[in-house]
Amino acid sequence: MKKTLLAGIAVILLGLSVLWAQGNDVVIKIINGQKTVLAAPDLHGSGAAQNFMGAFNDTLFSDLQNSGFFDMAPKGMYPLQVPQRPEDFRQPPRPGTSMGGLALADWASPPVSTNYLATGYTAEQNGQIVLYGWLFDVGQPNLANAQILGKRYFGSVDEAGARLVAHQFAADILAHWGGTSLFGTKIYFVSNRTGHKEIWSMDPDGSNQKQLTSFKSISIMPAISPDGSKLAFTSYASGNPGIFILSTETGRRLPFYNQRASLNATPDLMPDGKQILYASSASGYTQIYVANLDGSNLRRISSSRAIEVEPKVNPKTGNDIVFVSGRTGPQQIFRMNFDGTGVERLTNGEGEASNPCWNPNGEVIAFSWTRGYATGNFNIFLMDVASREYSQLTHSEGRNENPSWAPDGRHLVFMSTRSGSHEIYTMLADGTQVHQLTSAGNNWTPVWGK
Amino acid sequence: MLLKRKWSIICIAIALVMVASGCKKKAPPPPPPAPPPTKTVEAPPPAAPDITEFSAEPSSIERGGSSTLKWTVTNANQITIDNGVGSVQATGSRSVYPNQTTTYTLRATGPGGTLSKSATVNVTAPPPPAAPPPAKPDLGQRMSALQDAYYDYDKSDVRDDARSALTKDADLLKSIFQDFPDAVITLEGHCDERGSAEYNLGLGDRRATSAKDFLVQLGVPADKLKTISYGKERPVCTESNEECWQRNRRAHFSTGQ
Numbered sequence: 001m002k003k004t005l006l007a008g009i010a011v012i013l014l015g016l017s018v019l020w021a022q023g024n025d026v027v028i029k030i031i032n033g034q035k036t037v038l039a040a041p042d043l044h045g046s047g048a049a050q051n052f053m054g055a056f057n058d059t060l061f062s063d064l065q066n067s068g069f070f071d072m073a074p075k076g077m078y079p080l081q082v083p084q085r086p087e088d089f090r091q092p093p094r095p096g097t098s099m100g101g102l103a104l105a106d107w108a109s110p111p112v113s114t115n116y117l118a119t120g121y122t123a124e125q126n127g128q129i130v131l132y133g134w135l136f137d138v139g140q141p142n143l144a145n146a147q148i149l150g151k152r153y154f155g156s157v158d159e160a161g162a163r164l165v166a167h168q169f170a171a172d173i174l175a176h177w178g179g180t181s182l183f184g185t186k187i188y189f190v191s192n193r194t195g196h197k198e199i200w201s202m203d204p205d206g207s208n209q210k211q212l213t214s215f216k217s218i219s220i221m222p223a224i225s226p227d228g229s230k231l232a233f234t235s236y237a238s239g240n241p242g243i244f245i246l247s248t249e250t251g252r253r254l255p256f257y258n259q260r261a262s263l264n265a266t267p268d269l270m271p272d273g274k275q276i277l278y279a280s281s282a283s284g285y286t287q288i289y290v291a292n293l294d295g296s297n298l299r300r301i302s303s304s305r306a307i308e309v310e311p312k313v314n315p316k317t318g319n320d321i322v323f324v325s326g327r328t329g330p331q332q333i334f335r336m337n338f339d340g341t342g343v344e345r346l347t348n349g350e351g352e353a354s355n356p357c358w359n360p361n362g363e364v365i366a367f368s369w370t371r372g373y374a375t376g377n378f379n380i381f382l383m384d385v386a387s388r389e390y391s392q393l394t395h396s397e398g399r400n401e402n403p404s405w406a407p408d409g410r411h412l413v414f415m416s417t418r419s420g421s422h423e424i425y426t427m428l429a430d431g432t433q434v435h436q437l438t439s440a441g442n443n444w445t446p447v448w449g450k
Numbered sequence: 451m452l453l454k455r456k457w458s459i460i461c462i463a464i465a466l467v468m469v470a471s472g473c474k475k476k477a478p479p480p481p482p483p484a485p486p487p488t489k490t491v492e493a494p495p496p497a498a499p500d501i502t503e504f505s506a507e508p509s510s511i512e513r514g515g516s517s518t519l520k521w522t523v524t525n526a527n528q529i530t531i532d533n534g535v536g537s538v539q540a541t542g543s544r545s546v547y548p549n550q551t552t553t554y555t556l557r558a559t560g561p562g563g564t565l566s567k568s569a570t571v572n573v574t575a576p577p578p579p580a581a582p583p584p585a586k587p588d589l590g591q592r593m594s595a596l597q598d599a600y601y602d603y604d605k606s607d608v609r610d611d612a613r614s615a616l617t618k619d620a621d622l623l624k625s626i627f628q629d630f631p632d633a634v635i636t637l638e639g640h641c642d643e644r645g646s647a648e649y650n651l652g653l654g655d656r657r658a659t660s661a662k663d664f665l666v667q668l669g670v671p672a673d674k675l676k677t678i679s680y681g682k683e684r685p686v687c688t689e690s691n692e693e694c695w696q697r698n699r700r701a702h703f704s705t706g707q
Contacts, residue, residue: 197683218680218683221647221648236683241651262658262677262679266648279648279651281655281679284659285652285656286651307649307656309648309649309652310648310649324648324649326604326649331646331649352645352646354646355646368646375644376643376644376690401646444647
């Protein structure tokens with residue numbers, strides 16, 4: 001609707017209706033529109049466990065909500081009594097009689113109208129916090145059929161322990177819908193909050209922000225191996241921009257031979273863990289190369305008199321490479337085979353496009369594109385590589401760049417200037433559930449790793 | 451008894467009369483007897499001080515050098531030399547370091563009088579040291595005259611204005627490399643903020659390279675010029691307008707990282 005309006009205005013103003021190509025926007029369905037309704041009332045704890053239930057309930061609710069699998073039933077609609085364990089449920093004497101929350105049907109019927117109920121309680125036991133967690137399908141006629149999950153979780157008696165058991169409970173609930181919890185995954189990014197651009201990491205909710213490099217130089221454009229064990233990035237620490245690789249387990253630098261060139265940059269670690277794709281100016285124009293993980297056995301893949309950067313290999317096939325090239329004019333997204341053949345442009349030539357990133361499914365890429373906006377005003381788009389259909393996820397709230405898929409294939413982390421500075425945000429792949437993760441200094445080029 | 455009393459009264463009366471008369475009129479005393487004529491011995495007069503020697507050796511020095519004052523004085527109990535030397539013994543020597551021609555005056559005072567004598571130390575200025583060779587301005591100063599080459603958006607070909615800037619730069623660079631044969635100069639390629647950071651690394655590299663190629667064609671030795679791309683990582687300004695963007699789309703000379 002908005003788009004039609006915009007098109008109409010443009011036609012009137014420019015009088016050039018022929019130039020206003022009808023975009024082929026379609027919704028790339030990463031997120032199913034039909035969502036399950038889930039109720040997750042605040043749980044209580046006995047003894048010392050109660051002190052940490054605020055952190056617990058926040059964590060559980062936001063993990064479930066951010067997963068994108070559920071429409072969370074609003075807490076204000078819940079019945080007064082919340083069953084904390086299976087024994088608390090009561091069978092209503094007659095169907096339709098309210099038990100004030102103690103009947104399954106009390107949750108299935110209005111105003112809650114939920115499909116599922118996640119409940120339980122915590123207690124302190126043997127110096128640990130214990131969570132008893134249950135998931136009920138409240139549409140079932142009896143309790144025996146309704147119980148889907150019933151499990152105990154253990155953590156330390158502190159806020160961290162309370163958050164841990166909440167994350168684990170949420171992960172088990174998500175698993176029932178085939179979802180992958182993002183708890184334990186890491187986001188790597190660049191921050192200048194120390195005065196220099198260094199590589200940092202954080203948890204997917206923005207907590208635990210840690211500085212990983214201290215080169216006091218310019219260290220940018222991190223990439224993470226699919227197994228999360230190796231972090232590659234571009235740094236000026238040795239003079240000209242070159243590629244550095246760190247082990248995420250030890251924090252140590254792994255050897256990498258940068259070929260003799262004014263520029264070696266934008267690394268991408270192959271799914272097999274043995275090779276690396278990158279861009280180098282060794283032959284003049286910056287072109288795409290592949291090499292062993294230590295930089296040896298290098299080979300040029302692309303061949304053009306144009307700037308070509310950001311190679312990203314398809315994680316499913318290990319063959320298709322998407323990359324950014326200026327070979328047809330302003331920077332656009334291209335695809336080619338691993339041997340450099342079969343080059344085709346994916347974006348239609350409008351505006352400038354950059355930052356392609358494969359969804360783990362190997363079918364869809366997220367990327368940034370200025371299509372429909374002024375030069376430099378990037379927004380996040382998705383594209384089905386086979387059909388080249390695309391959809392737009394952000395809508396001109398500042399610059400929106402460098403989308404990177406979460407390991408669950410449903411979330412994206414990206415950089416946006418919508419707050420006035422460069423900050424890192426996450427969102428669901430339908431553009432909803434936007435959360436700002438950083439606020440210190442300026443922050444760029446996030447990548448989401450296992 | 452009565453007689454005795456009479457005499458005492460008479461004596462007192464006479465004494466009173468005498469005292470009374472004494473107060474009224476003094477009779478001149480008789481002159482003292484003249485002393486006996488003494489026999490005078492002719493005593494010799496005290497000897498006048500004598501300055502046998504007061505010299506400055508050498509009497510002519512270069513500034514910063516020293517001269518030795520030497521003196522021998524007799525018949526004096528107080529001897530001073532001015533110009534900061536002060537009291538001295540009858541015989542002695544002292545090194546002096548006058549900054550300019552100075553006349554030292556020795557003053558000898560004794561029972562027989564005072565005597566002065568002067569000695570002059572001529573101070574000559576040393577010849578000025580050899581003038582240092584004319585100072586070369588340092589490399590950074592020389593390089594400040596090099597002009598940046600500016601580029602169009604997403605372009606790396608050398609524009610007309612960049613062509614004339616780089617032509618002047620080529621002459622300057624040749625003269626710089628003559629004076630600083632070991633210098634290596636870096637050409638930095640920069641971009642404005644609009645394109646992606648990743649693509650701009652490649653674009654900045656093209657800009658630095660095209661400026662270098664142009665300079666090499668004009669005879670600047672290729673091995674003296676390095677290139678580095680900063681993409682949009684080191685902008686000279688950060689406003690979002692064309693004036694600032696143009697300032698950032700450039701090739702810039704530096705001495706390296």
